[in-house]
Amino acid sequence: MSNRKRRKHYSVKQCIISFLKYFSLIFITFWMLLPIVSCVITAFKSTQEYNQTSVATLPKNWFYIENFVTAWTKGNMGRAFLNSMIILVFVLMGSILIGTMLAYILNRFKFLGNGLIRNLFLFAALIPGVAVQVTVFSIMTSLNLVNTLVGYMILLMGTDVISIYVFLQFFENISVSLDESAIVDGASYYTVFFRILLPLLKPAIVTCMILKGVSTYNEYYMANLYLQSEKLKVVSSSLYTFTGPFGNQYNFICAGVIITVLPALIVFITCQNKIYNGLTQGAVKG
Amino acid sequence: MDNVKSNQKRIHPIRFLKSRKGQRASIIILFLLVPMTLLITFTYLPFEKMIEFSFYKMKYLGRRTPVGFKNYIDVFKREDCFRALYLSLYYMGASLIQLVLALYFATILSFKVKGGKFFKGAIFFPYLICGIAVGFIFKFFFTRGFVLDTVLQAVGFDLDSLPRWLSDTRINNISLAATSVWRYMGQNMVLFIGAIMSVDSEMYEAAELDGASKWQEFKYIILPSIRTVVLLNLILSISGSLSAFEPSYVITGGTAETATYFVTMHVLAHNTKKVGLASAMAIVLMGIIILVTVAQKLIFHFIFDNDSDISKGTRKRMNRYLKKQEGGNTYE
Numbered sequence: 040m041s042n043r044k045r046r047k048h049y050s051v052k053q054c055i056i057s058f059l060k061y062f063s064l065i066f067i068t069f070w071m072l073l074p075i076v077s078c079v080i081t082a083f084k085s086t087q088e089y090n091q092t093s094v095a096t097l098p099k100n101w102f103y104i105e106n107f108v109t110a111w112t113k114g115n116m117g118r119a120f121l122n123s124m125i126i127l128v129f130v131l132m133g134s135i136l137i138g139t140m141l142a143y144i145l146n147r148f149k150f151l152g153n154g155l156i157r158n159l160f161l162f163a164a165l166i167p168g169v170a171v172q173v174t175v176f177s178i179m180t181s182l183n184l185v186n187t188l189v190g191y192m193i194l195l196m197g198t199d200v201i202s203i204y205v206f207l208q209f210f211e212n213i214s215v216s217l218d219e220s221a222i223v224d225g226a227s228y229y230t231v232f233f234r235i236l237l238p239l240l241k242p243a244i245v246t247c248m249i250l251k252g253v254s255t256y257n258e259y260y261m262a263n264l265y266l267q268s269e270k271l272k273v274v275s276s277s278l279y280t281f282t283g284p285f286g287n288q289y290n291f292i293c294a295g296v297i298i299t300v301l302p303a304l305i306v307f308i309t310c311q312n313k314i315y316n317g318l319t320q321g322a323v324k325g
Numbered sequence: 326m327d328n329v330k331s332n333q334k335r336i337h338p339i340r341f342l343k344s345r346k347g348q349r350a351s352i353i354i355l356f357l358l359v360p361m362t363l364l365i366t367f368t369y370l371p372f373e374k375m376i377e378f379s380f381y382k383m384k385y386l387g388r389r390t391p392v393g394f395k396n397y398i399d400v401f402k403r404e405d406c407f408r409a410l411y412l413s414l415y416y417m418g419a420s421l422i423q424l425v426l427a428l429y430f431a432t433i434l435s436f437k438v439k440g441g442k443f444f445k446g447a448i449f450f451p452y453l454i455c456g457i458a459v460g461f462i463f464k465f466f467f468t469r470g471f472v473l474d475t476v477l478q479a480v481g482f483d484l485d486s487l488p489r490w491l492s493d494t495r496i497n498n499i500s501l502a503a504t505s506v507w508r509y510m511g512q513n514m515v516l517f518i519g520a521i522m523s524v525d526s527e528m529y530e531a532a533e534l535d536g537a538s539k540w541q542e543f544k545y546i547i548l549p550s551i552r553t554v555v556l557l558n559l560i561l562s563i564s565g566s567l568s569a570f571e572p573s574y575v576i577t578g579g580t581a582e583t584a585t586y587f588v589t590m591h592v593l594a595h596n597t598k599k600v601g602l603a604s605a606m607a608i609v610l611m612g613i614i615i616l617v618t619v620a621q622k623l624i625f626h627f628i629f630d631n632d633s634d635i636s637k638g639t640r641k642r643m644n645r646y647l648k649k650q651e652g653g654n655t656y657e
Contacts (some may be wrong), residue, residue, distance in 0.1 A: 057577065058521060060433055061356060061398055061436070061438075062576075063429075063430075063433075064430070064433065064434075064438070064444050067426070068444055068447045068448065070507070071447050071448050071450070071451060071507065071511075073451075073466075073472065073476070074462045074463065074465075074466045074472065074507070075451075075462065077465070077466065077471075077472040078462055078465065081465070091539060093470045093475060094470075094472050094475050095475050095479075112452070135360055136572075137360050137363070138360075138523065140356040140357075140359075140360070143356065143359040144353055144356045144357055145366065145653070146654055147654065147655055147656055148349065148352075148353055148655060148656060150623050156357070157359070159364060159369070160364065163364060163368045163369075164609060164617060165611075165613065165614065165615060166368060166372060167564075167568045167587075167607075167610070167611065168589075169570050169587050170375075170568070170587070170590070170607035170610060171367075171368065171371045171372065171375065171413075171607070173371075173378075173512045173590070173594040173600060173603045173607055174371040174374040174375045174378060174604065175367060175371045175376060176366070176385070176594075176595075177364065177385055177600075178370060178371055179372065184612065193367075194367060194441070197360075197363030197364065197366070197367040197368070199434075206520075210654070211654060214654075214657065215654045215655070218656070219656070221589060222656075225431065228346055228348055228349065228352045228450060229352065230509065232352075238648070239588065240479065242653070248393070253453055256455070257453075257455035258458075259456055259457050260574075262569070264595070265448060273455050273629050274455070275455045275456070275458075276457075278455070278457045278458060279457045281461070287468075289465050289468075289471075292461050292465070293461070293465065295461075296462060297558055298460045299455055299456055299457075299458050300458055303453040303455075304450070304453075306453075307446070307450060307453055311442075311446060314453075314521075315449075315515050315518075315519070318512065318516060318519070319515065319516060319518075319519030319520075
């Protein structure tokens with residue numbers, strides 16, 4: 040009864056629009072999820088099953104985890120996750136400390152070269168990363184930093200221009216009178232920075248941690264170049280090694296893919312809104 | 326006398342450091358030291374070296390022979406170098422489609438939609454997947470008789486009439502470019518939604534009261550308010566397509582005529598070790614990217630200055646003026 044009443048409010052045109060709207064949404068979602076879902080289906084198939092059935096058939100046993108075990112051990116994933124975690128922790132701490140310190144100086148102090156430094160960072164953003172790696176590699180070699188976690192971490196910390204802009208923008212909105220009153224009370228610049236400003240920057244820090252965290256966890260190009268030894272493989276570069284031994288055994292490869300994607304999925308589900316906000320803020324660097 | 330002087334010398338730096346001025350100098354130097362060292366060693370030193378290398382015939386190790394401009398001439402002459410830039414047209418086309426789709430779905434999802442959160446999440450999530458994983462997912466997806474072919478067969482296509490998505494040179498670059506649409510569309514969409522949400526909701530209510538159609542709402546309220554973000558993304562996507570790298574590096578490894586400019590450069594530098602030539606390629610592309618960026622910025626300004634609204638440049642100038650008046654956000 041009430042259903043009929045509500046329907047009366049919709050004209051035919053609105054019905055069509057609404058139909059098209061949901062149709063397009065479902066259509067795009069189908070294509071977005073299909074590649075991932077097909078991977079999940081295949082990851083649960085035994086080799087025999089994989090060879091005999093079509094991709095569209097569901098696995099017989101959804102608890103068949105043999106592929107995951109093989110992928111985990113052959114890909115040395117335990118080690119890889121440990122390395123990735125170490126890198127993530129240090130790179131996030133490092134790049135946030137570096138970014139906030141730099142933004143503090145550039146925003147709060149007037150000195151000769153302030154504008155020049157800003158422009159140097161701006162121009163650095165224009166240089167495409169892959170291109171510079173040709174010569175960064177030779178510099179890393181001469182510094183003996185190839186095949187060391189430290190070298191890789193330093194490299195990731197140094198190439199972060201976006202977070203610097205997020206911090207600069209954030210500092211603009213923190214009134215300088217706050218610092219000044221603390222300085223009048225006898226606080227040093229260091230106290231002002233670490234005790235007063237850094238806590239206030241928390242939202243910007245969360246934004247940058249998300250952006251930097253995603254890009255660090257997913258980084259593979261430099262990881263392939265600079266962390267070649269077996270012990271130093273990170274999650275993405277271990278996954279890359281799957282091409283060789285597993286060839287076309289996609290049931291193993293898909294299991295490996297899911298192992299690496301799962302952490303991202305968990306983080307995404309738990310802090311969706313923070314990720315969206317972080318992205319939106321990171322983009323308005325102007 | 327001498328004693329007193331040295332005493333003074335010893336005390337002076339400490340007293341200087343304790344003074345406000347000294348503190349100021351020390352914090353500036355200390356806080357700038359690390360970022361500037363990193364910036365110089367890993368961005369500008371390589372940049373300078375790249376220019377230097379581009380004039381040599383050399384490997385990473387061993388003898389170097391200066392060759393003048395030969396590397397640059399080779400970049401334009403060699404079949405595999407400059408022509409590879411033509412591939413970026415595929416990626417440009419793809420990124421235009423990507424922007425349009427992102428805009429469309431952002432507009433829909435900015436308003437109340439059943440299951441909106443789910444749709445938004447599903448469209449966005451691919452952005453969080455690592456490039457290598459994306460590579461494997463799509464190798465599997467495009468393999469003959471696998472995911473894509475199965476779906477197409479289900480809707481009535483004949484397997485024999487379907488191309489080999491990754492090895493047929495007529496279509497493989499389109500397949501690769503499509504993967505980048507899959508991966509990045511959600512990110513664009515989230516940015517656009519953010520911009521649309523920042524519009525005052527009263528605007529929409531007023532428009533609805535005036536009887537504006539959805540299309541009019543889009544054209545007169547949404548589009549003007551997100552123009553900046555859209556144009557910014559357009560600029561980024563064009564320079565991004567010029568330096569397209571991931572899909573072809575990870576999925577096909579640059580085989581079957583899919584090697585983009587950067588993939589060619591990577592192979593020359595790290596596999597065949599023609600470092601000089603690779604450096605020249607990098608410099609040429611960077612020049613092109615900078616030119617394109619500057620040209621786009623000019624067009625960007627042109628569009629904004631032709632508006633009745635306050636243009637970006639004027640706003641900047643105004644801000645600067647206001648800051649001067651107030652003494653800005655810097656310490657005295």
